[in-house]
Amino acid sequence: MARECKICSKKATVGGRITHRGIAKKAGGIGLQLVKNTKRVFKPNLQKVKMNLNGSRVSALVCTACIRSGKVVK
Numbered sequence: 001m002a003r004e005c006k007i008c009s010k011k012a013t014v015g016g017r018i019t020h021r022g023i024a025k026k027a028g029g030i031g032l033q034l035v036k037n038t039k040r041v042f043k044p045n046l047q048k049v050k051m052n053l054n055g056s057r058v059s060a061l062v063c064t065a066c067i068r069s070g071k072v073v074k
Helices: 064-069
Strands: 013-021 033-042 046-053 056-063
Touching: 046 064, 056 064
Parallel strands: none
Antiparallel strands: 013 033, 046 056
16 A cells, blocks of 8 residues: 555655755855755655545545645545
């Protein structure tokens, strides 16, 4: 089972974590240099919720944005 929202199909996306090093020019240094750019995964905030779907009660993974917006009928 994929970690994906049942309603809006929100899933994990790939991005990067950028690391800087040095002292800012404002503080008397030569500026911040880019040291490293590592890959990371941005995961959605999924919650297991029991909801009504076509008249039957099922449990599904739903993102908190869908729960707050009222797209889920508990």
